Amino acid sequence: MTGLNDFAFSSYFNGIGANGFAYGTPELLSPSGDNAAGSLLDAADIWLAGLRNSIGDRIRQTLPGDTGAFAAALVTDERRAISKDTTEALRIAGLTHIIAISGLNMALSAGIFYVGLRYLFSLFPGVVQAWPTKKFAAFGALLTVTAYYLISGFGVSAERAFIMMAIMLVAVLFDRPSISLRNVALSAIVILVLSPSQVLGPSFQMSYAATLALVSGYSLWKRRRHRENILPRIRLLSPLLFITRFFGGVMSTSFIGGASTAIFSIEHFHRLATYGLAANLAAMPVVSFIVMPFGMMAMLLMPFGIDGPFWKVTGEGLELVIAIAKTVAGWGGDITFGRQPGWLMPTFIAGFLIMSMLRTRLRHLGLLLLLSSVGVAAFGSGVPKPDLMISEDGILVALRQDDILATNRERPQAFIFEQWQKALVAAEHQPPTMLPTDSRLPQISKTDRHKRLNNEEQKAVRIAMEEALDRTMQGSFACQKGAWCLAMLENGAILVTIENAAYLPAACDTGNIIVTPIRLRLDHCRSGATLITGATLRKTGSIEMVLTSDKPIISAAFNNPQRPWTRHRTYDWRTGKFDAPIAKAPPVLDNSPVSDSDE
Structure with missing residues (x-):
């Protein structure tokens, strides 16, 4: 949809030129050439991939079901084994950041190792007095997060979190403040030098918004005025004060992190988890005191084969986190927002x-x-909502009326349709009215793409289309299965979608707007009706229209198809050249009388 995420952008900068699937088992070929360095890196990458798979298999064998998949995701970033229900519950509850290997996981792993090593050194006063144990602990924590990053699969969020934690730990080695805005800025500069395209992604924006807010809040808290308080001196109250401070810290960090990323969640995902504070307040103590410490001990003991008991404790903690997520998700609170103004x-x-x-x-x-x-x-008034949406392949077309989306498909493509629903805050789906099979109409199979209809057959199709208009309400579709659909728009224009080029003459004579996924060489109807084909949509991407009393306002997903990540859309494989881009979306004429020329 216009203004939403362009997946080709991230694929281009990730070096992905195409995607698909294989029919058989891939065969690993030896790298060609005499590039020893490249071969060594390839061998290291393959070895790490095998190690990640072995670790994931080991965890899932010890902890079956969603618990094992959750634990494996925390270590190897492999999330596909987690069930859809659990993933959805974590999303609604605002706990998906636990699954992703991000700043939370890196900070907990580094912090646990750093604090644990310092406590271990404190048992030997002579060592503490003679050696800089703080730097030793920081160096050990740096090795820990480096190993964590290597087995995590080199994800974008893991890379960002690793760079951020590495800079903070290196700052300790040079006697510099570890938690400072300078370190946040330095890590951002390093990431933007390595992959500048990330600045436009929601992951980078939300991660650094939360980090910047937390570091700024921490700095403000350090500069507060201290007041004398007698309560910390009472030993009986020490456990209560510790618990109060811990949960107060979790509450404040959850609130600051959630508030700082809220607008980015609304902008990119059109949703906001309103009960995220409660979910994090209940789940974070479990993650901090059970899941991550015992998970780290299990990873350290895995080479010796005695990691099972620690994974069991980790699994108990994760089961509790999943239960919290499902409980909070049952409260609802997942608010959907439409597209926001550009400013x-x-x-x-x-x-x-x-x-x-x-x-x-x-x-x-x-x-x-x-x-x-x-x-x-x-x-305010917000962004004007379109009345007509056409997907970039021309297969799915929808009409909007208030919070209802009427489509030309009984079962619309879920991936596209769900994005339309979120962006337009339209909850209800109105399927088309399926017309009974008409014996007067010619029978055309889907594989017969070159069939032509004679005059009598064209006339029968036109009559059937005109009769269908009388059997459907304005703003909804009436469809002849596998052939065509039509609808009457609010401005009086007639929209026709066809699935076979044989119906094009009748559609041009009946409708004002004709949409087809077929890549026709025609770009207009002789009747004057607007023709939107698969070839047109390949250059413009998805199209949306706001129907006004004067002329519709039309927006296309790609206004400049000459960008490197969209230029392939203008390539013509027949000529081996790039076609001239369409300067703007095709104009839609008003609902003037159409011809009856048997085109």
Whole structure:
């Protein structure tokens, strides 16, 4: 849909030129050439892949079901074995960040190893006094997160978290503050040098928004005025104060992290988990004190074959996390938002940066800008919602009326249709009215792409289309299965979709807008009706229209198909050349009378 994620963008920068599937087992070929360095890297990559698979298999054998799949995902970033219900529950509860190997996992693994090593050194006072044990612990934690990154599969979030943690631990080695805005900025610069395209992705934006907010909040907390308090001196209250501080820290970090990433979640995913604070407050102690410590011990003992008991404890913790996620998901609270105005994101980011980076009272101006921009977006008119949507392959067409989407398919493509529902906040699906088989109509198989209809057959199809208009309401589709669909639009125009080129003459004589997934060489109807084909949509991408009393407002997904990641859309394999791009989406004429020329 126009304005949504373009998967070709990330694929292009990841070096992926195409995707598909294999019919048989792939055969591994030896790398060609005499590039010893390349061969060594390939061998190391293959060895690491085998190690990851072995670790994942070992964990899933010890912990069956979703618990084992969850544990394997925390270590190897392999999430496909987790059931759809559990994944959806974690998403609605706002706990998906636990699955992804990101800053949370890296920080916990590094922190547990760092603190544990320092406590171990503290048992030997002579060593502590003679050697810089703090730096030894930081170096050990650096080796730990490096090993974690190597077996995690080199995911984008893992790479970002590793760079961030490595810079913080190296800062300790050079007696510099580990938690500072400078280190956050330095890690961002390193990532942007390595892969600058990540700045446009939601993962990078949400990760650094949360990190920047947390580091800024930590810095503000350190600069607060200290007041004398007698409660910490009472030993009986020490356990209570520890628990209060821990849960207070979890609550504050969850709130800061959730609030700082909320607008990015709305912008990119059109949704917000409102009960994420409660879910994190219940789940994070389990993850911090059970899952990660025992999981780390299990990984350290896995080479000796005595990791089973520790994985069992880790599994108990993960079962509790899954139970919390399903409980919170049962409360609902997953609010859907439509597409937001284009000015909201940059305005919000400007206010967020002012609020998080300034140290004087001027930072309150950022909060004012942030709240005002969100308020204007919430109570303003918002982005105009389209009345007609056409998918980029021309197969799926939908009409919108309030929160209802009427489609030309009884079972629309779930991946596309669900994105339309979220972006347009349309919950209800209205399937087409399927017309009974008409014996007067010619029978055309799907494989017969070159059949031509004679005048009598064309006339019979036109009559059937006109009769179908009388059997359906405005704003909904009536379809002859496997042949064509039509609908009356709000402005009086007639929309016709066809699945075979044989119906094109009748469709052009009946409708004002004709949509077909077939890549025809024609670009217009002689009747004056607008023709949108698979060839047109390949260059423009998906199309949406806002039907007005004057002329429809048309938007195409790709306004500049000459970008490196979309230029392939203009390639013609017949000539081996790139066609001229379409400057704009095809205009739609008004509902003027159509011809009856038997075209």
